[in-house]
Amino acid sequence: MNDADTLNELVTAAKASFGQSMTPADLENAKAQFLGKSGRITELMKGMAQLSVEEKKSRGAAINLAKQAIEAALNERRQALANAELEKQLKAEALDVSLPGRQRPQGGLHPVSLTLERIEAIFGSMGFDVAQGPEIETDWFNFTALNTPEDHPARSMHDTFYVEGGTEAAPNLLRTHTSPMQIRYAVQHVKKHRALIDAGGRMPEIRVIAPGRTYRVDSDATHSPMFHQCEGLWIGENVSFKDLKFVFTDFCRTFFESDDLVLRFRPSFFPFTEPSAEIDIQFPSGPLAGRWLEVAGSGQVHPNVVRNMGLDPEKYIGFAFGMGPDRLTMLRYGVNDLRLFFDGDIRFLSQFQS
Known part of the structure; x- marks a missing residue:
């Protein structure tokens, strides 16, 4: 080879x-x-x-x-x-173009947001405006203007989040309720109609709700440092406690879709109302049937608060109430732990999407 x-x-x-x-x-x-x-x-x-x-x-x-x-x-x-x-x-890694695309799941409103929208719609049908205000509030609007004295427990550092700004005599804080909007809204309303009031004319009634976030030093299964409140106010020349009972009873029965819902106005005390009452509800059926459940505080607006609005308490009278949308949401949907609303668990929140 x-x-x-x-x-x-x-x-x-x-x-x-x-x-x-x-x-x-x-x-x-x-x-x-x-x-x-x-x-x-x-x-x-x-x-x-x-x-x-x-x-x-x-x-x-x-x-x-x-x-x-x-x-x-x-x-x-x-x-x-x-x-x-x-x-x-x-x-x-082949892509089958004949398959349907992967769609992002559609989002929705938080259950508390659904409740707030429901509250606004119901009171809107009764002629109430919706007012929004600052969450960092002054001592004057949060306490003093609402007839809350300087030695009131709510002013304690253990109950309230104070923040930088303001002065020692007039500190700033995270609002503990949406009640300051009573004064803010009323002052603007009175300013708008000052000429009519000074001339002895009849001022258009003040009818407003103020939903929003509030803050207190509190945290457990039924309380959160940040929570929601909805304040309501109706001021006029002939607004009585009877009107309060009618308005809030109608609201609760509409909100819970139950004409058989029973309400109880239980005597209580609040610095900014006199007389004052806690509002309890009782469901006619279901797991909570027969129990009285507190849902709001209310009362005739205190004369000192009316004066701080720039009105004469001898001529103008009205009522106010404050309720917790978080608690109403818990009752409406059968949720027993408030913290679930703030954990951001998609498995929980997705149950409320339509």
Whole structure:
């Protein structure tokens, strides 16, 4: 067998070995057998040392041609393996365009927001405006203007979040209720109609609710440092406690969709109303049937508060109430832990989406 046949067989053997390599690692091992430092091509090159110059030229050229053929076969197999791996990856990551797209789940309102919207809609149907005010409030609007004396427990650092700003005599705080909007709204209303009032005319009635966030140092299963409140106010020349009972009874029965709901106005005390009453409700059926549940505080607006509105308490009278939308939400939906509203658990919140 001459040298040409030997080199042809070597190229054929290399191609066969490369073809049987199923992974890049196998292919590199096969390459080493033919083109490595101890490979067959290298061994052939070493054997040329004993040849004449003319033989070296001819044999060297033949070996180089065989080496080039083997390298071409190696590169071809490398590309084939790379193409096969890419094809495998593409199949694994294939996108079936005939499938429907993945839609983002539709969001919705928080259950407390649903309650606030419901409250606003019901009182809006009774002619009440909706007022919004600052959550960082002054001592005057939060306490003093509402007939709350300086030694009242609510002013204690243990009950109220005081914040930077203001002065020692008039500090700023996170409002403890939305009642300051009684004064803010009424003062603006009176200012708007001052000329009519001074002329002895009849001022349009003040009829407003003020829903919003409030803050107190309190946290357990039924209390949160941040919670919601809705204040209501109706001031006019002939607004009585009877009107309070009618308005709030109608609201509760509409809110809970129960004409058989029973309300009880229980005597109590608040600095900004006189007389004052806690409002309890009793469901006619269901798991809470037969129990009295407190839902609001209320009463005739105190004369000192009316004066701080810029009105004459001998001429203008009215009522106010304050209720907790969080508690109403708990009662409406049967939630027994207030903290669930603030945990942000999608499993819980998704139950309230329509």
